[in-house]
Amino acid sequence: MEEPAEHYASLRDRVLGERGVIMVIGESDTGKTTMSRYLLDGALGAGLSTAFIDADIGVSTVGPPACVGLRWVRSIDDLENLIEADELRFVGSTQPQSVVLPHVVSTAALVDIARQEADFIVLDTSSVVSGVLGQTLKYHLMEVCAPTLVIVMQRGEEMEPIVGMLRRFLSARIAKAAPPPDLIPASPVDRRARRIESFRRALEPPLPRWRVHTSVFAPTLPEAFDVSRLAGMLVGVQDGDGRCLGLGALEYDEGVVRIATHFGERMKGLRLGSLQINLDTYETTRIRLNDLIFGF
DSSP, rough: OOOOOOHHHHHHHHHHHHOOEEEEETTTSSSSHHHHHHHHHHHTTOOOOEEEEEEEEESOOSSSSTTTEEEEOOSHHHTTTSSOSSSEEOOOOSSSGGGGHHHHHHHHHHHHHHHOSSSSSEEOOOOOOOHHHHHHHHHHOOOOOOOEEEEESSSSSTTHHHHHHHHHHHHOOOOEEEEOOOOOOOOOHHHHHHHHHHHHHHTTTTTTTTEEEEEESSSSTTTTOOOOTTTTEEEEEEEESOEEEEEEEEEETTTTEEEEEEEETOOOOOOOOOEEEEETTTOEEEHHHHHHHHHH
């Protein structure tokens, strides 16, 4: 990995004296993931046991979108291949608006797992930081994950409202950094293309099909539910211990529901989210889960 700019290097040297969870927050295109990689690289060089948790459910670095992912970073090879998740939790959406609770719970669960083995844990968060939603999400992430330090990536003063809140209510320790000067912002088209590619990788054909019964879903489907409404739904494929094995897509044909997934042999249940996916284009469409189940 290339050496960071001087202002990043000095911050990294300071942060490597910390242990526990280092949470990185900021808007889109402020260098959160770049900072996370620098910190992980430095931790490896310092001989620390290290983990990376990616809670950016929209444009994921670890695992597919709509999930929170954990990657054990034990070597430079691991750092250069962050996309392969060691643990996943399905959130069910690429936007936090309707999934604040599962987003926070999923992230906290992976932080708890990481603490069992890692001295140094980097938590990269979503770019939703403003307004009621952004402040609520970051407040509860701070509350349940209890980071040792919060690194705030900001261009100017845009993060001051959330910084003030975290300091006032949760006594957060804050370090601030500007985006790297050579950072090239990603356009909405670039982010969309990256998200589509991530879904394609997670659901790459050939996909085996498995017949499923309505009793395997969470939330539980009501009696007399019209199973044709499940067609196209993106689901988290779960084992029996609360872990998400990966993604699947539901199909309906003449009264039969099937799941297209690489994890059929190990699945115990299916988590419904708030997305439909087209397996030809890997484009997704947001829906309200309440509308799906109850037809409101």
